[in-house]
Amino acid sequence: MALLEAFELSKFFGGLTALxxxxxxxxxxEIFGLIGPNGAGKTTLFNCLTGLYVPSRGKVxxxxxxxxxxxxxxxxxxxxxxxxxxxxxFGNMSVLENVMVGCHQRSRAGxxxxxxxxxxxxxxxxxxRARAESLLxxxxxxxxxxxxxxxxxxxxxxxxxxxxxxxxxxxxxxLDEPAAGMNATETLxxxxxxxxxxxxxxxxxxxxxxxxxxMGLCDRVAVLDYGRKIAxxxxxxxxxxxxxxxxxxxxxxx
Numbered sequence: 001m002a003l004l005e006a007f008e009l010s011k012f013f014g015g016l017t018a019l020x021x022x023x024x025x026x027x028x029x030e031i032f033g034l035i036g037p038n039g040a041g042k043t044t045l046f047n048c049l050t051g052l053y054v055p056s057r058g059k060v061x062x063x064x065x066x067x068x069x070x071x072x073x074x075x076x077x078x079x080x081x082x083x084x085x086x087x088x089x090f091g092n093m094s095v096l097e098n099v100m101v102g103c104h105q106r107s108r109a110g111x112x113x114x115x116x117x118x119x120x121x122x123x124x125x126x127x128x129r130a131r132a133e134s135l136l137x138x139x140x141x142x143x144x145x146x147x148x149x150x151x152x153x154x155x156x157x158x159x160x161x162x163x164x165x166x167x168x169x170x171x172x173x174x175l176d177e178p179a180a181g182m183n184a185t186e187t188l189x190x191x192x193x194x195x196x197x198x199x200x201x202x203x204x205x206x207x208x209x210x211x212x213x214x215m216g217l218c219d220r221v222a223v224l225d226y227g228r229k230i231a232x233x234x235x236x237x238x239x240x241x242x243x244x245x246x247x248x249x250x251x252x253x254x
Contacts, residue, residue: 009049010058083176139160220234
């Protein structure tokens with residue numbers, strides 16, 4: 001059974017078909033890449049898989065359970081967390097608080113506990129703080145826990161968003177262009193982080209325009225063009241696919 005499956009997913013916006021009967025399956029333990037030219041439907045697919053969009057047609061399954069049309073928090077509870085192409089941190093909150101927000105997805109204390117501040121609630125809050133601090137170290141954002149998230153350098157904000165997603169305890173982490181805007185050194189560090197995340201048991205679904213990063217990192221790659229999947233397979237085969245070369249990698253097919 002695949003960890004995450006999409007069956008014939010389509011998404012229509014009025015007369016525009018943004019996604020056209022796309023199917024794929026992400027297996028537990030792999031890094032699965034999703035590439036394609038701008039406007040190919042990659043982020044639309046991500047949004048359908050993570051609950052931001054309700055598919056017009058098709059199904060989304062997580063560990064075999066039909067979660068089509070579920071809200072984002074329901075997908076997070078099922079083990080699917082994501083980051084965004086445009087960073088969506090709470091800029092005026094501290095770096096540590098941003099990660100703690102993700103930890104609260106798994107917390108047990110409700111509104112009553114927050115008001116009464118009983119021993120169990122205080123203990124859980126201490127554990128959440130410790131978990132958040134550990135995740136900041138894990139992603140390489142150290143010594144800035146009390147700083148406002150919006151004051152971080154761009155690359156650190158990207159890593160902070162990954163830490164917040166990891167704080168939800170996902171089985172699958174969906175990363176939407178995490179290397180966008182990064183220099184070569186930052187991209188190399190990001191690759192190392194993704195490899196570590198996978199080694200620690202979290203599956204990764206990755207949208208990325210850095211073809212070198214995708215082909216060197218991913219176990220399998222799917223390619224979208226005009227909302228349709230035109231290729232899928234191991235990176236070496238996808239790179240040689242004539243449709244992919246024509247649509248995305250540049251040049252005419254041989």
